Amino acid sequence: MINISNLNIKEINTKLIAGEFSAVDLANYFLEKIYAKNADVNAFLEVYDDVLEQAKAADEKIKSGTATLLTGIPIALKDNILFTGKTASAASKVLENYKATYDATVVKKLRDAGAVLIGRTNMDEFAMGGSTENSAYGVTKNPIDTSRVAGGSSGGSIVSVAADMCVAALGSDTGGSIRQPASFCGVFGLKPTYGSVSRYGLMAMASSLDVIGPVTKNIVDSEILFDFIKGKDRFDSTSVEDDGGDGAVKKIGVPQKYLESLINACETSGIDADVLDNYKKSVEKLSGEGYEIVDISDDLKNLEHSLAVYYVIMPAEVSSNMARYDGIKYGSNIEGGNLIEGYFKTRGGLLGKEVKRRILLGTYVLSAGYADQYYAKAWQVRNLIKKDFEKAFEKVDVIAIPTSPTPAFKIGEKSDDPLQMYLADIFTVFANLVGVPAISVPDGFVKREDKDLPTGLQLVAPHLQEKRLFTLGKYF
Amino acid sequence: MKPEDVKKLADLSRVELSEQDLQKMPGEIDSILGYIQNISEVAASVDESPIESAGTRNVTRPDEFTGGFADTQALINEAPASQDGYVKVKKVL
Numbered sequence: 203m204i205n206i207s208n209l210n211i212k213e214i215n216t217k218l219i220a221g222e223f224s225a226v227d228l229a230n231y232f233l234e235k236i237y238a239k240n241a242d243v244n245a246f247l248e249v250y251d252d253v254l255e256q257a258k259a260a261d262e263k264i265k266s267g268t269a270t271l272l273t274g275i276p277i278a279l280k281d282n283i284l285f286t287g288k289t290a291s292a293a294s295k296v297l298e299n300y301k302a303t304y305d306a307t308v309v310k311k312l313r314d315a316g317a318v319l320i321g322r323t324n325m326d327e328f329a330m331g332g333s334t335e336n337s338a339y340g341v342t343k344n345p346i347d348t349s350r351v352a353g354g355s356s357g358g359s360i361v362s363v364a365a366d367m368c369v370a371a372l373g374s375d376t377g378g379s380i381r382q383p384a385s386f387c388g389v390f391g392l393k394p395t396y397g398s399v400s401r402y403g404l405m406a407m408a409s410s411l412d413v414i415g416p417v418t419k420n421i422v423d424s425e426i427l428f429d430f431i432k433g434k435d436r437f438d439s440t441s442v443e444d445d446g447g448d449g450a451v452k453k454i455g456v457p458q459k460y461l462e463s464l465i466n467a468c469e470t471s472g473i474d475a476d477v478l479d480n481y482k483k484s485v486e487k488l489s490g491e492g493y494e495i496v497d498i499s500d501d502l503k504n505l506e507h508s509l510a511v512y513y514v515i516m517p518a519e520v521s522s523n524m525a526r527y528d529g530i531k532y533g534s535n536i537e538g539g540n541l542i543e544g545y546f547k548t549r550g551g552l553l554g555k556e557v558k559r560r561i562l563l564g565t566y567v568l569s570a571g572y573a574d575q576y577y578a579k580a581w582q583v584r585n586l587i588k589k590d591f592e593k594a595f596e597k598v599d600v601i602a603i604p605t606s607p608t609p610a611f612k613i614g615e616k617s618d619d620p621l622q623m624y625l626a627d628i629f630t631v632f633a634n635l636v637g638v639p640a641i642s643v644p645d646g647f648v649k650r651e652d653k654d655l656p657t658g659l660q661l662v663a664p665h666l667q668e669k670r671l672f673t674l675g676k677y678f
Numbered sequence: 679m680k681p682e683d684v685k686k687l688a689d690l691s692r693v694e695l696s697e698q699d700l701q702k703m704p705g706e707i708d709s710i711l712g713y714i715q716n717i718s719e720v721a722a723s724v725d726e727s728p729i730e731s732a733g734t735r736n737v738t739r740p741d742e743f744t745g746g747f748a749d750t751q752a753l754i755n756e757a758p759a760s761q762d763g764y765v766k767v768k769k770v771l
Contacts, residue, residue: 303752436744439737510714521691528692530767532756541768542692550694558695562687563707569690576714579721586724621709 206231207366210422214369215271218264225260225274229253229318232276236321236367243343243352245361247281249321250288256318263316271426273316278362278371281322282329283414284403285309292405293337294327296552297533306403307438308372308414308431315430320368323358327554329379329407330520331355332626335617336556343613344387347653350610353383353626356391356417363417364389370427371417376407377512378605378630380415381642385605385658388644390418390675393630394428395665396637398444400435408519409440411512411634421675424641428668442666449669452494455598456485459499460506464607473607477657480646481604484659484678488602491677498601501594504586508632511587513624514567514580515635521564524557559620584635591636595664600674603629605642605658609650629660639663641671643678679704679711 206214206228217223233253240246250256253276260274279285282292284302286309291297305313312319326336334342334357342357344350345365352361356373360380363371364387373380375393384391392415399414406412416427428446435441461481464473489495529535529548536551538544550558567576594601607628616623633640645659659678663670681700684707688695695703747753751763759766 300756303749303756304747436739439739504720507717507720510717513710513714514717529758531765532753533758535758538768541770544768545692546694549692550688550696553693555699558688558693558699559703559706561691561693562684562703563710565687565691566707566711569687575718579717580714582721582724583717586720620706621713624710624713 210420211271211275211369211426212422214275215269215273218274219269225257225264225318226254228274229257229276229320232320232368235365239345239365239367242348243345243361243365244340245323245342245352245358245365245367246278246321247291247293247324247339247358248289250285250319253318253320260316260318270315272312272430274318275370276318276320276368277312278320278323278359278368279309280356280359280371280373281325282374282405283309283372285319285322288322290322290405292328293325293339294553294557295338295534296527296529296548298338300533302403304403307400307435309403311431323356323362323371325358326355326379327557328405328524329355329374329376330556330560332378332382332623333611333613333616334358334383335613336554338554341613344610346387346655347610347651349612350655351386351613353386353606353610355379357383359417360384360387360389360391363419370419370423372414372431373417374404374407374412374414375634376411377516377634378627380417381605381630381640381658381660382626384417384642385644385656385660386610388656390421390424390641390643392416392424392428392641392668392671393633393639394432394668395442395444395639396634397440397442398432398639398666398668400433400438400441402435402437406523408516409523410519411516413634421643421672421678424675425669425672444666444668446669446672447663447667449673451599451670451673453496453598454485454488454493454674455496455498455594455601457499457502457505457601457603458497460502461604473604474609474648476648477604477606477608480648480657481602481659484645485602487677488674496598498594498598501597502590504583504590505632507583508587508635509624509628511580511583511635512627512631513563514576515584517560517564518568518577519564520560521562521568524553524561527553556620587632588636591632591638599663600670601662603660603662605629605660609648609655609657633662638665639668639671641675643675645678679708
């Protein structure tokens with residue numbers, strides 16, 4: 203069978219239709235890769251047992267002339283997205299044996315299109331983390347250097363694509379969980395506009411921030427997959443129609459001064475010099491393509507506060523959303539002597555440390571006497587950040603900023619210091635706070651210990667203007 | 679923050695913490711609270727009410743029955759304990 207790894211979905215589709223190979227061949231091709239590689243990287247928590255049946259059904263669809271672009275395309279799901287009858291654990295012990303009772307809207311759309319859902323991927327427990335080290339089922343390793351993290355929280359989905367174990371995957375992004383690991387592993391990760399993709403069937407983490415998005419090997423596939431999963435859904439009242447805009451880009455905004463100031467910042471909150479170099483080269487490349495580059499540092503005065511705002515609003519919403527895991531309605535439980543003791547034991551014993559830490563932090567910032575000091579203030583600053591971006595987007599069509607201040611870090615390097623771990627999201631959380639679409643595209647490599655580690659360029663567009671990201675993403 | 683403060687938050691959240699967590703978490707939470715401290719100062723310049731000014735609004739739908747969940751038994755099956763089609767809990771009173 204020919205090398206499929208470098209083909210995009212359109213090219214694979216053409217070959218499937220022409221009969222050069224079947225959907226079953228395609229599924230087997232990737233299943234073999236999963237069996238060969240998964241023990242090393244731990245990207246998949248489970249390969250579904252009906253992959254070949256799904257592929258056979260896709261072949262029937264192709265024969266009958268009703269195939270879509272996605273028919274027969276093997277796609278992986280982050281373990282917090284529901285697929286009827288399959289385990290969906292969010293990489294948590296509390297949902298170890300939970301089987302989904304309905305399809306997430308994105309899953310329904312993929313199944314209707316004839317995609318082959320190949321398996322569920324590892325993640326930080328309930329999507330809380332930036333390294334996939336918080337999984338109850340072991341860390342996902344970076345395929346480029348297995349002593350390093352893949353990033354997170356969608357680390358398994360990213361590695362399933364980066365290590366060529368499937369064509370594409372779905373992840374979820376609350377503060378950078380698709381984009382940061384995409385940059386660590388050298389793939390394309392899109393966080394769409396808030397509300398453009400239905401979250402029905404996605405386990406809620408922080409509901410004013412969560413969105414589902416595609417992880418792909420190239421920009422063509424990002425656009426194809428986004429077009430299939432987006433749209434208003436009666437089961438998610440925050441969902442909206444999104445035509446992606448017209449894709450026209452002339453001016454690109456760069457927070458140059460802000461980034462330069464970080465170079466001299468303290469070691470812990472700064473950006474690596476060679477990561478910044480890659481960023482500058484990418485901006486020059488776009489300038490060379492004829493785009494006008496505008497420094498918008500002065501417009502984004504409150505950008506530097508994004509992470510602080512995020513670490514108030516996110517845990518507040520987490521503490522509310524996690525209340526449902528009580529060991530009564532679904533999932534696993536630990537018996538107590540009475541009802542309330544069962545709650546304490548189940549939540550104490552089956553939720554991981556980071557999840558518990560965020561529940562406590564959220565409970566604190568929402569508690570009487572502190573809600574005004576933290577939660578209300580965070581919303582006020584969130585609005586300032588939003589207004590900053592509105593102003594900046596009056597001047598420019600797209601904003602370019604590095605995805606992450608560093609390349610992939612070592613496994614264990616930050617796991618004992620939650621604040622250091624949080625700082626890895628410093629360039630991504632603003633897009634969730636503002637609700638705008640952002641994509642991480644691979645833009646080069648930096649050397650660490652003789653390994654070439656990928657870096658990512660993050661492109662950000664105004665609400666509902668994803669096509670601008672696809673316009674610029676084609677240069678990478 | 680002291681271990682007893684963390685214990686109080688854990689009680690409010692209905693989470694049992696190990697002795698080790700009770701000792702370790704105060705420092706971790708303090709360092710995060712230190713990091714988020716400055717937003718109060720930034721927000722001091724703002725006089726708008728927090729959430730309304732974000733331009734967000736509630737989206738509601740007509741309160742009409744659009745069909746129930748097809749397979750209630752499948753839902754019951756996911757509960758750790760059930761009996762006769764009901765979720766089973768320890769006695770409340």
